[in-house]
Amino acid sequence: MAMAEWQRLTASPALYRCQGVLGESEADRALATLNAELAWQRPALKLYGREHPIPRTQVWMGDDEAHYRYSGRDFQPEPWHPTVAALRNRVVSLLEELGLRARFNSVLLNRYEDGNERMGWHSDDEPELGRDPVIAALSLGAERPLRFRWKRGDAKPFNVWLPHDSLLVMGPGCQAQLQHALLPRRIPGLRISLTFRQVLVPGGDSSADDQRACR
Numbered sequence: 336m337a338m339a340e341w342q343r344l345t346a347s348p349a350l351y352r353c354q355g356v357l358g359e360s361e362a363d364r365a366l367a368t369l370n371a372e373l374a375w376q377r378p379a380l381k382l383y384g385r386e387h388p389i390p391r392t393q394v395w396m397g398d399d400e401a402h403y404r405y406s407g408r409d410f411q412p413e414p415w416h417p418t419v420a421a422l423r424n425r426v427v428s429l430l431e432e433l434g435l436r437a438r439f440n441s442v443l444l445n446r447y448e449d450g451n452e453r454m455g456w457h458s459d460d461e462p463e464l465g466r467d468p469v470i471a472a473l474s475l476g477a478e479r480p481l482r483f484r485w486k487r488g489d490a491k492p493f494n495v496w497l498p499h500d501s502l503l504v505m506g507p508g509c510q511a512q513l514q515h516a517l518l519p520r521r522i523p524g525l526r527i528s529l530t531f532r533q534v535l536v537p538g539g540d541s542s543a544d545d546q547r548a549c550r
């Protein structure tokens with residue numbers, strides 16, 4: 336098993352990075368497998384009445400009932416790919432080292448062909464993620480910075496570099512206080528990120544209570 340190394344990046348809110356999540360060779364294998372075997376899609380999202388194909392490709396994966404809505408569309412999850420399920424289990428046990436008892440019933444996989452592909456400014460604060468979600472993002476492939484900016488106040492924006500085989504944990508407060516973006520950069524090479532989430536299922540079990548137990 337890889338030797339995982341944790342770093343706390345901000346005092347508040349809780350933002351952590353861990354390097355050496357899987358170990359080099361397993362991380363290389365995971366990148367190649369996901370790149371080759373997933374049905375990567377480029378949906379068009381409506382913005383001010385016009386359809387724009389997203390500047391990356393993606394797969395939404397998870398338990399059957401973990402639907403996800405954004406930009407007025409309902410994404411039905413694909414069933415867990417065995418590699419992705421194994422990665423989720425590794426991430427969950429790593430989080431336990433931090434004292435975070437997180438559960439993830441879904442994951443958004445993002446594929447960036449090269450530095451031109453990107454994701455714009457947002458917070459992952461959709462109502463179905465509940466209040467104060469814990470989101471864990473595993474990075475594979477080309478190292479790129481995730482840029483953060485504060486919603487209030489004049490504190491400076493900052494970059495978090497995400498190397499191959501690293502995990503970023505956005506804990507309580509991150510989505511409420513910060514936005515993040517993967518901006519275009521002159522960086523060659525493929526990058527795939529897996530952002531694990533717990534989607535609240537209407538009438539489902541008490542995942543909201545679980546999340547609260549993490550604070």
Ligand SMILES: O=C(O)CCC(=O)C(=O)O
Pocket residue numbers: 443445454459472481497515517528530
């Ligand atoms: O690719 C990344 O590291 C960021 C992805 C992200 O912000 C998201 O999936 O919500």
Ligand SMILES: [Fe+2]
Pocket residue numbers: 457458459515530
């Ligand atoms: Fe995000």
